[in-house]
Amino acid sequence: MRKARPVVRIPNMKIGVMGAAGSFTEQAALTYAAKNNWNDPDGNLLVEITAVLQALSDGVVDVAVFPIQNSVSGIVESSIRGMAQFTFTVEDLFEMEIDQNLLVKPGTTASHVTEITSQRPAIGQCKSYLERVWDGTTVSEYVDTAKAAADLSNGTLSATTAVIASARCAEIYGLE
Numbered sequence: 001m002r003k004a005r006p007v008v009r010i011p012n013m014k015i016g017v018m019g020a021a022g023s024f025t026e027q028a029a030l031t032y033a034a035k036n037n038w039n040d041p042d043g044n045l046l047v048e049i050t051a052v053l054q055a056l057s058d059g060v061v062d063v064a065v066f067p068i069q070n071s072v073s074g075i076v077e078s079s080i081r082g083m084a085q086f087t088f089t090v091e092d093l094f095e096m097e098i099d100q101n102l103l104v105k106p107g108t109t110a111s112h113v114t115e116i117t118s119q120r121p122a123i124g125q126c127k128s129y130l131e132r133v134w135d136g137t138t139v140s141e142y143v144d145t146a147k148a149a150a151d152l153s154n155g156t157l158s159a160t161t162a163v164i165a166s167a168r169c170a171e172i173y174g175l176e
Helices: 024-035 049-057 077-083 120-125 127-133 145-153 167-173
Strands: 014-017 042-045 063-065 101-103 115-118 138-141 161-165
Touching (some): 024 063, 115 120, 115 145, 120 138, 161 167
Parallel strands (some): 014 063, 115 161
16 A cells, blocks of 8 residues: 655645646646645646646646546546656646536527537536437537637637536536
């Protein structure tokens, strides 16, 4: 059995997060901070794995939080590719429950939706549902679930787009 190394407790720990506000990775970072009694952690929402690991390498953040595996869709390929580019120590691995939601702009009905977008693992988690309920609808990949929600909200994505993201994203970005 491998003995876990103690985690250093730093006040106002700077955490690099692979995700935007409302992402499951942000939720994981907050959960991890609470588990380690880090008061008022400073989350750096860096969205892409290379940005997170570069910030860790440069000392901009103290800890990096990112997904490496999804129980439904498997390995998170972008994380594995990013990990291969940097040298760092894995301090802890943990699991968390993921509940995906299909989010739209207020007033958008199913008949208006022409495209569904999200990050590859989220699409993989929802594959059966998408095939069963949304057969024939274009499904495309996006850099991050929460970024897709933000971009739907701010008009970067078409109002006829639905995004797969957390319920928290609906609250943050004013989506249904």
